[in-house]
Every structure is written in structure tokens, then in C-alpha cells.
Amino acid sequence: MSDEQPQQPARRGWEPRDRTIAGPPDAGRTGGRGPGPGPRTGPGDGPRTGPGPGPRPGHHRGPHPDPRTRVAPRTGPRRLVPSWRMVLGAFLTGALVLICGFVAGYMLVHIPPANATAVAQSNVYFYKDGTQIARDGEVNRENVELAQVPSTVQHAVLAAEDRDFYTERAVDPLAMVRAGWNTLTGKGKQSGSTITQQYVKNYYLGQEQTVTRKVKEFFISIKLDREQSKRDILKGYLNTSYFGRNAYGIQAAAMAYYGKDVGELDTAEGAYLASLLNAPSAYDVTTHPENRPAALARWNYVVDGMVERQWLTVAERSAMAFPTPQTARPATGLSGQRGYIVQAVEDYLTGNGIIDDNTLARGGYRITTTLEKPKQDAFIRAVDEHVHSRRDEKQRPVDRNVRVGGAAIDPSNGKVVALYGGIDYTRQYVNNATRRDYQVGSTFKPFVLAAAVDHGSQTRDGRRITPATVYDGTDRRQVVGSYGPVGYAPENEDNYSYGRITVRTATDESVNSVYAQMAQDVGPARVRETAVALGIPAHTPDLTAYPSIALGVATASVLDMAKAYATLANHGRHGTYSIVESISKGGEELGLPEAPSRQAISREAADTTTSVLQSVVSNGTGAAARSAGRPAAGKTGTAEDDKAAWFAGYTPDLATVVAVMGQDPDTGVQKPLYGALGHSRVGGGGPSARIWGQFTAAALEDTEVSYFDLETEEGADGELPSSRYPSSPEESEDEEESEGPEEGDGPQDGATASLSPGDGTDGPATGRSPTLPGRDPATGGPANGGAGSGGATTGGMRPGGSTNGGPANGGADSAGRRGSTGGGGEDSGGQGDGLGVFTDRL
Numbered sequence: 068m069s070d071e072q073p074q075q076p077a078r079r080g081w082e083p084r085d086r087t088i089a090g091p092p093d094a095g096r097t098g099g100r101g102p103g104p105g106p107r108t109g110p111g112d113g114p115r116t117g118p119g120p121g122p123r124p125g126h127h128r129g130p131h132p133d134p135r136t137r138v139a140p141r142t143g144p145r146r147l148v149p150s151w152r153m154v155l156g157a158f159l160t161g162a163l164v165l166i167c168g169f170v171a172g173y174m175l176v177h178i179p180p181a182n183a184t185a186v187a188q189s190n191v192y193f194y195k196d197g198t199q200i201a202r203d204g205e206v207n208r209e210n211v212e213l214a215q216v217p218s219t220v221q222h223a224v225l226a227a228e229d230r231d232f233y234t235e236r237a238v239d240p241l242a243m244v245r246a247g248w249n250t251l252t253g254k255g256k257q258s259g260s261t262i263t264q265q266y267v268k269n270y271y272l273g274q275e276q277t278v279t280r281k282v283k284e285f286f287i288s289i290k291l292d293r294e295q296s297k298r299d300i301l302k303g304y305l306n307t308s309y310f311g312r313n314a315y316g317i318q319a320a321a322m323a324y325y326g327k328d329v330g331e332l333d334t335a336e337g338a339y340l341a342s343l344l345n346a347p348s349a350y351d352v353t354t355h356p357e358n359r360p361a362a363l364a365r366w367n368y369v370v371d372g373m374v375e376r377q378w379l380t381v382a383e384r385s386a387m388a389f390p391t392p393q394t395a396r397p398a399t400g401l402s403g404q405r406g407y408i409v410q411a412v413e414d415y416l417t418g419n420g421i422i423d424d425n426t427l428a429r430g431g432y433r434i435t436t437t438l439e440k441p442k443q444d445a446f447i448r449a450v451d452e453h454v455h456s457r458r459d460e461k462q463r464p465v466d467r468n469v470r471v472g473g474a475a476i477d478p479s480n481g482k483v484v485a486l487y488g489g490i491d492y493t494r495q496y497v498n499n500a501t502r503r504d505y506q507v508g509s510t511f512k513p514f515v516l517a518a519a520v521d522h523g524s525q526t527r528d529g530r531r532i533t534p535a536t537v538y539d540g541t542d543r544r545q546v547v548g549s550y551g552p553v554g555y556a557p558e559n560e561d562n563y564s565y566g567r568i569t570v571r572t573a574t575d576e577s578v579n580s581v582y583a584q585m586a587q588d589v590g591p592a593r594v595r596e597t598a599v600a601l602g603i604p605a606h607t608p609d610l611t612a613y614p615s616i617a618l619g620v621a622t623a624s625v626l627d628m629a630k631a632y633a634t635l636a637n638h639g640r641h642g643t644y645s646i647v648e649s650i651s652k653g654g655e656e657l658g659l660p661e662a663p664s665r666q667a668i669s670r671e672a673a674d675t676t677t678s679v680l681q682s683v684v685s686n687g688t689g690a691a692a693r694s695a696g697r698p699a700a701g702k703t704g705t706a707e708d709d710k711a712a713w714f715a716g717y718t719p720d721l722a723t724v725v726a727v728m729g730q731d732p733d734t735g736v737q738k739p740l741y742g743a744l745g746h747s748r749v750g751g752g753g754p755s756a757r758i759w760g761q762f763t764a765a766a767l768e769d770t771e772v773s774y775f776d777l778e779t780e781e782g783a784d785g786e787l788p789s790s791r792y793p794s795s796p797e798e799s800e801d802e803e804e805s806e807g808p809e810e811g812d813g814p815q816d817g818a819t820a821s822l823s824p825g826d827g828t829d830g831p832a833t834g835r836s837p838t839l840p841g842r843d844p845a846t847g848g849p850a851n852g853g854a855g856s857g858g859a860t861t862g863g864m865r866p867g868g869s870t871n872g873g874p875a876n877g878g879a880d881s882a883g884r885r886g887s888t889g890g891g892g893e894d895s896g897g898q899g900d901g902l903g904v905f906t907d908r909l
Contacts, residue, residue: 188430189319192409194440195648199322201405204430207323208315212654213302215330216317219378220337224305224317226372227341227365229262233297236261236289262304267291269307310340311347312354312395324392334379335390338369353394363389400493404447407488407498411626412436414501415646419660422650432657435648437482445765446473446485449758454727455490457744468729468738472499473758474629475723475766476644478636481664483626483646484721485766495732500625503608505728505737507628508704508751509577510715511598511619513635513676515586516570518597520780521672524589532570532588533780534679538581540565540573546583546614555614557583560705574679575687577703579618586617600667602630602641619704625724632715633722635680636700638778639673640664674777681775684716688752692716694760697767698774701759703751710737714755719773721766725755 149157189204213221225232260268267287291300310320320340321329332340342350342365349355350362366389373379401409412434416422422432450471458466473487488498518524519532527547530536542564545552557579559565565578573581586594591612598616599605603623610621623631626644634641642664650657680700683689688703692714701716715724727749729738740749 190409190427190430190432190434192405192412193433193435194438194443195436196440197435198440200436200438201401201409203401203409206315206430207313207319208306208430209318209433210306210316210431210653211318211329213298213305215654216305217330217332217334217337219334219373220317220329220332220340221301221305222373222376222378223334223338223341223369224301224344225262226376226378227338227369228265228344230372230376232262232301263291263300266300266304266307269309270303308344309347310343311351323395325390326393333390334373334383335370335387336392338373339366339390339392341369342366351392351395353392402493403491404443404486404488406492406496407500408436408438408486410492410498411483411486411488411501412646416650419643421647421657421659432650432652434650437484437646437648438486439484442475442485442762442766446475446487446762449761449765450487452761453754453757454744459745463742463745465729465738465741465743468731469740469743470495470499470728470730471725471758472502472625472728473723473725473762474500474626475721475762476629476633478633478717478720478722481630481633481642481644482648483629483644485723485762486626486646487725499726499728503622503624503627505622505711505726506609506620506706507623508619508706508711508713509579509582510628510702510704510713510724510751511621512574512577512582512617512704513680513702514598514601514603514631515582515589515594515617516574516679517601517635517639517668517672517676518594519585519589520675521597521668522589522593524593526588532585534569534571534574534675536570537567538570538573538584540568540576540578540581542580544580544584546587548587553587553614555583556580557615557618571679571682574702575683577688582617583614587614591616597668598631600641601634602644602667603627619706625726628713628715629722629724632717632724634667635673635676636717636719636722637664637673638670639666639668641667670778671780674775675779677775678777678779680716688750689714689716689756691752691756692760692763694757695763695767697763697772699763700775701756703756705750709739709741709748709750712740712749712751712753712755714751714759716756716759716763718763718767719775720770721763723759723763723766725758725762727753727755 187204187206188208188210189202189206191202191209192200194200229235271287306316306318308317309315310317310323312320312323314320314323317340318329320343321327321332321336324340325332325336339350339362342362345365349358350365352359352362370379370384370387374381374384400406413427416427416434417424450473454469454471458469460467470489471487472489473485474483475485476483486500488500489495492498516532516534524532526532526536526538540559542559542562543556546555546557547553559579560577565573565576565581568576568578568581570581570585572578591614594616595610595612598610598621603610603621604627607627608622610616610623630641630644633644643660645659647659650659677700680702681698683703684692684699684701689701692699692701695718697718699716699718701714704713704715705711706713709729711726711728713724713726717723727740729740729743730736731738741747743749744754746753
């Protein structure tokens with residue numbers, strides 16, 4: 068056997084290890100336990116192929132630790148104090164959690180849409196002179212651009228709320244912690260929010276005091292500060308902050324406390340409004356006088372802060388006094404005439420395509436109307452005087468049904484200067500000035516005459532229609548067309564038959580039978596066309612091309628009629644009427660439609676109609692309108708069954724329409740006005756004409772008297788109006804030279820107008836009665852023994868064919884009226900085609 072033993076491969080997982088043990092230096096031993104001169108060469112010298120015995124108990128591999136470096140275990144109270152390692156570890160862990168939380172919050176929290184309350188605004192309406200009329204929204208807010216807010220007011224807000232706004236970050240964690248600590252320790256509820264955070268709360272979130280809201284506010288503020296400029300954020304803050312008195316935003320606050328626009332605020336007033344941001348109710352010195360010391364202290368804090376930041380000089384500060392605000396006014400909303408005006412303006416804006424309903428409803432518009440406050444107030448006084456002060460609903464239940472609507476327009480430009488919609492919008496919400504459900508009655512008749520003159524129309528027998536043209540005014544006379552009677556025989560008022568009368572007289576007395584025939588002669592379609600050209604909407608209910616159109620069965624509104632009469636007053640020129648002077652939002656003006664005028668009808672047609680309507684006021688049913696003290700033209704009208712009484716008239720400077728209507732306040736059903744306001748009947752010449760006269764006198768009180776400058780057609784002046792007020796400067800001079808009428812100028816009892824037979828163009832002789840000839844001037848009824856125009860002597864109505872034009876069979880009764888069974892023929896002045904046909908009932 069060889070002396071060398073083959074080396075055994077090491078077992079997997081086992082490695083030879085050095086078993087050398089340090090021993091005494093003299094030993095020189097290696098490997099084994101005992102002494103020896105060198106390494107062991109015996110059989111045990113090779114690598115071990117089996118498991119060794121392992122270390123002995125208590126044996127320590129490697130060097131022994133030095134007992135002097137050992138850390139004594141923590142005992143007693145020391146065990147409760149964290150080590151610096153623990154503190155550092157906790158700090159690092161917390162920082163990591165905060166960083167992760169911040170990153171997560173920044174990524175997860177997005178800027179939301181504005182909340183509904185923050186963007187809700189009122190539309191604000193003003194009179195032409197800038198006086199506020201109304202706000203139509205529940206939220207009293209009107210947004211303004213930052214440029215509209217004076218710099219001193221901006222600085223006052225910063226001095227009060229956030230003096231470092233332009234230099235600081237969006238959030239101030241230290242201020243938030245400090246505010247929280249002061250709140251917890253009983254130093255009062257405080258806010259550590261910057262202006263940016265307050266804006267976020269107002270505009271994007273809400274006012275709830277929750278941790279979730281504060282967290283959202285924190286992250287949204289940071290994002291918003293990166294996306295918007297400081298000026299934009301300040302503008303948003305000023306428009307969304309609450310200032311008390313239901314005023315949201317700086318503009319609403321300026322109006323609520325000082326009655327002026329924000330741009331008109333001075334520094335002291337701006338500082339007071341800025342003071343309110345901290346606690347509005349606590350600093351309102353008029354609502355709570357006991358709070359004046361606190362309010363004064365807060366105001367001083369604000370202005371002193373402005374001095375500190377050099378936004379205000381010491382001299383300016385010394386000269387400044389506390390600006391006591393005006394007394395708080397109760398919310399008026401849309402009461403009185405406000406709601407009616409707002410409704411009419413909205414109808415105008417949406418109806419003319421200036422703005423749609425949804426956009427207008429979002430609010431924020433500043434709308435200046437064409438309405439003039441003095442004239443508006445005058446209209447209210449006139450209605451109160453002649454209607455509301457005369458109500459006695461206990462004695463006359465019918466009085467509770469009375470409604471009034473009115474509108475006045477400047478003929479020269481088509482602008483509405485006054486509008487009366489009803490007694491109170493909160494009590495009667497239907498606007499009586501714009502509703503289209505009451506017949507206009509005889510106020511429509513001038514459109515028939517205007518159409519006749521404009522088209523050069525002729526009667527059935529070929530006579531040109533002028534104010535002096537003679538027609539048959541018999542009650543229930545059949546209207547005759549090209550092929551005979553058309554099956555329409557309208558009644559005159561009180562079934563009175565007037566006989567042969569001129570168009571002018573028929574207009575004075577509003578004779579239905581004459582105007583129905585005239586409409587047929589002109590052509591109902593032409594009459595309708597003329598009415599639309601003058602300003603009546605084409606879609607007006609019952610505006611149909613039939614002879615009855617002359618009697619006013621159409622249901623145009625008061626405002627519609629005022630537009631049409633304004634066109635007559637403007638010599639036939641018509642422009643788009645307007646009730647809005649300007650409209651803006653956020654300082655940006657919206658365009659309004661142009662109102663180019665056009666000649667709706669010829670000047671001769673309009674002026675001829677005006678001449679005839681002057682006679683209605685001078686000698687006819689509109690005599691009560693003389694109280695205006697101005698040259699005036701007008702027409703009365705009564706709806707079917709006396710459910711409405713109208714007066715439509717104008718001076719050269721103002722066109723006004725007034726309607727008194729009957730409506731059950733509970734059911735909304737139209738009701739007759741019989742017995743209302745102490746009158747047996749309420750006609751157009753009653754309260755309506757008196758309201759017109761008083762309003763017109765007041766509205767034009769400070770203006771010079773204007774006279775009609777008329778260019779009438781040939782033959783239109785056959786009957787000149789006689790009025791207590793001159794119709795021209797020349798007439799005025801003539802009256803000054805004359806002390807009074809000479810003997811014989813006035814009509815005699817029972818006198819008749821002289822009508823020359825034949826051409827039908829001659830007017831009555833001089834000395835015509837201020838009422839219809841043959842009618843009692845006091846009562847308006849027929850005088851004793853008097854006959855209608857063209858009638859005979861007392862009881863002397865001759866048989867048919869008489870040159871006097873009277874019907875046959877009998878004389879008149881004591882009232883000048885008679886029952887007749889005979890139908891007389893035409894007289895020498897009234898020719899064929901049924902113009903001389905009389906009915907049994909006179």
C-alpha cells in the first residue's frame with residue numbers, strides 16, 4: 068500500500084476548515100491538541116470525511132467581545148423614552164407617508180365645476196336714467212370685471228383679508244395650524260385660509276365645516292394657483308363673497324349699502340365693505356346699531372393696514388371719516404310694476420332674437436330700459452286717481468274685477484317711456500300691457516280709414532273715401548259687397564241709428580255700421596295689411612280679413628296698439644319699437660337690433676287719420692282726453708259685452724294707450740264692467756280717457772307745446788275740429804284776437820248738419836255742434852225733436868226717398884228716436900248698392 072492516501076473528495080456541503088488553534092509560543096503545535104514538532108501525518112491528518120463533533124458547548128468562534136463596550140440593557144423609566152434611532156425612523160416614515168399622501172391627493176383631487184350658487188346671478192334692470200328697477204333672481208349677485216373695481220377698494224379687501232396675497236403661495240400651512248390652535252384653545256373661531264382658499268370654498272365647494280372639504284380646498288387651491296393668475300382669483304373672490312343684506316359680490320354689496328355701483332365707491336366705503344367680509348352681521352351698523360364700536364374698530368384695522376402697505380398715505384388716512392351706510396331696505400323683488408316691466412323686457416329680448424331664454428335665465432345681465440321714471444310714476448298716479456282710489460269692493464263686488472293696462476311710446480323714436488301692467492305683479496301676475504286676449508274695440512277703426520286713404524279706396528258707388536264721405540249709419544245695416552249683402556249686419560252702440568253721416572262724424576261717434584261697410588269697400592285684406600304695417604303683429608288673434616275687422620274683434624295688446632298709434636303720430640313712419648336702451652354682461656355690451664324707420668303708410672293717409680282723430684277728442688266720445696291740455700288725437704273703444712274699455716291717443720310728442728279690463732281674479736274669466744267704479748257703464752271715454760289725459764299732462768309738463776303738422780289729402784278738412792285747445796299756432800293767435808264766439812255760432816237745439824246731396828264730399832255748415840248734431844250735449848243722447856245727421860225737423864222724418872234722407876213711417880218720440888216698420892229708399896245724396904237701406908229697428 069502506498070504511503071500516500073488518495074485524497075477523498077469533499078462531501079457536498081462540507082468544507083475543510085482550519086483547525087489550527089492558537090497555543091503557547093513554545094509549543095509549536097499545529098493541527099492537533101497535543102504538542103508536536105510539526106503537522107500531523109497520521110491517518111487523521113487528511114480531510115475529515117464524516118461529520119465532526121462540532122463546537123463544544125460554550126465555545127465562541129472568533130474573537131471574544133470586549134466586555135467594556137457592552138450596552139447595558141434599558142431598565143425602569145428609561146424604557147419608555149424612544150431612542151434617537153426610533154425618532155429618526157418615525158420622522159422618516161411620517162415624511163414618506165406625507166409625501167405619498169400629498170402626491171396621491173394632488174393626483175386624485177381635481178378642480179370641479181363651479182357650484183350652482185356661485186354662478187347664479189340676478190339680471191338687473193334700470194330706468195333710462197340709471198335708477199334701479201328690479202332684480203329678477205333669488206341670488207342677489209352681479210358679477211363685475213376687476214377693472215371695474217377701484218384699486219383702493221381692491222387694496223382695502225387685501226388689507227382686510229390677505230395682505231400678502233400677491234406674493235404668497237396659494238395655501239399657508241402655518242396659518243392654518245395657528246388658526247386651528249387658536250380655535251381649539253378658545254381664542255375664537257379663526258380662519259387660516261388665504262384669499263385663494265376662500266375663493267375655492269365659495270366658488271367650487273361649499274360652506275360646510277368638514278375635514279373632507281378642507282382637504283379638497285387645500286389641493287384645489289394649489290392647482291388653481293398654478294392655472295389662474297392672481298388677478299383672476301381676486302376677481303372671483305370679490306364676485307362670490309357674501310357681504311350681508313343678501314348681497315353676494317362686491318357690486319351687489321355696493322348697491323345694498325351705498326346705493327351705487329362699485330365703480331363709484333370711495334376708499335372709505337370700500338374699506339367698510341371689506342370689513343364686512345369677516346362677519347357681515349356683526350358689522351352692519353344700521354341694522355345693528357349696537358355693533359358700531361366693533362365695526363369702527365374693524366374699519367380702522369383695514370385702513371391702517373392700507374397705510375402699512377403704502378396703499379394709502381397718512382394724510383389721506385387722517386382725512387378719512389367712517390362712511391355710515393344707508394339703512395337696509397326690505398327685499399322688494401318683483402312687486403308693484405317691477406315684475407310687469409321685467410316680463411315685458413324679457414319678451415322683447417327673446418322675441419327679437421337678442422338673447423334666448425336659457426341664456427337670459429343664467430343671469431348676470433345689466434339691462435337699461437327706455438322707461439323714464441318720472442313718466443312711469445305719473446302713469447301710476449293717474450291710474451290710482453281714476454281707478455284704484457275709486458274701488459269699493461264691499462259695496463260693489465264688481466270692482467274686484469277691474470284691471471288696467473297702459474303703455475306710452477315716443478313717436479319720434481319708437482321707445483317705450485312708460486308701462487303699466489297692473490296693480491301689483493305679486494297680486495296680479497298677468498301683464499295687462501302685453502296680454503293679447505281682450506278685443507280692442509273701436510280703437511281699430513282708424514286703421515280702416517288709414518287704409519282707405521292710403522289705397523285711394525272708393526265706396527261701392529265710386530266715391531273716393533275721405534273724412535267727408537257720406538255713409539249710412541243705420542243700426543244693423545247689412546254690409547254689402549260686390550255680389551250683394553255679405554250676411555253681416557253689426558249693431559251700433561245702444562242700437563242707435565244715425566242716418567246719413569260723414570266718415571268724420573261716424574268716427575266721432577264710433578258708428579259700427581259705417582265702418583263695417585267702409586272695411587268692405589276698402590277690402591278687409593287691405594285693412595289687415597295696413598294694421599300690420601302700422602305695428603299690429605300679424606299673428607294677433609282674430610285679426611281676420613272680414614268686415615268685422617273694423618269693429619276691433621282682434622285681441623291686440625295695449626303695447627301693440629301704442630306702437631300702431633305712435634306710427635300714425637309719426638306721419639306714417641314706423642320703426643321697430645324698443646323697450647331696451649342697452650344690455651351688457653361683465654362690462655361687455657351686447658348688440659341691439661337696428662331700428663330703421665320705414666314709411667308704413669303714406670304721410671297723407673296718416674295725417675288725414677290724425678285730423679279725424681282730433682275731432683274725436685274735440686267733438687266726440689274722447690272729450691275727457693282734453694284734460695291733457697295739449698293738441699290731441701285719439702279714439703275710444705269698447706269690447707264686446709263691455710269687458711274692456713279703451714282709449715288710444717297721441718299728441719305730437721307722445722302716444723299712449725290705456726285699457727280698463729274686467730276679469731274675475733279667481734277664475735280668470737273675462738267679466739263685463741257694468742256698474743264698476745260707480746259707473747252704470749264703463750266706456751272708452753270714461754276712466755281710460757281720464758287716465759290718458761292726466762298722464763299725458765304730467766308726462767309733458769316740462770316740455771313746450773307741440774302742434775300737429777299735417778299734410779292731409781284733398782277734402783280731409785271739410786270738418787275742422789273745434790277744441791278748447793288750439794291745434795296749430797295760427798289757430799292760437801286767432802283765439803287770442805277773439806274774445807269768444809259771436810251770436811249764432813253755436814248750434815241750436817235740434818239743429819242738423821247740412822249735407823249737400825250728390826258728391827258726398829261737402830262737410831256740414833259752420834256752427835256744428837260739439838257733439839253729434841241732434842244729440843244732447845250733456846247726455847250724448849238725441850235731443851228732443853232732434854234727428855241724426857241728415858235728419859228732418861221734429862217728428863218730421865219723411866217717407867223714403869226724401870231729400871232730407873229720413874226714413875218713412877212716423878215721427879220721432881220725445882227723445883228724438885222712433886220705431887219704424889218701413890224701409891226707406893236712398894236719398895239724393897246716398898246712391899245705390901244698398902247705401903240707403905234702413906232696417907226696421909232704429
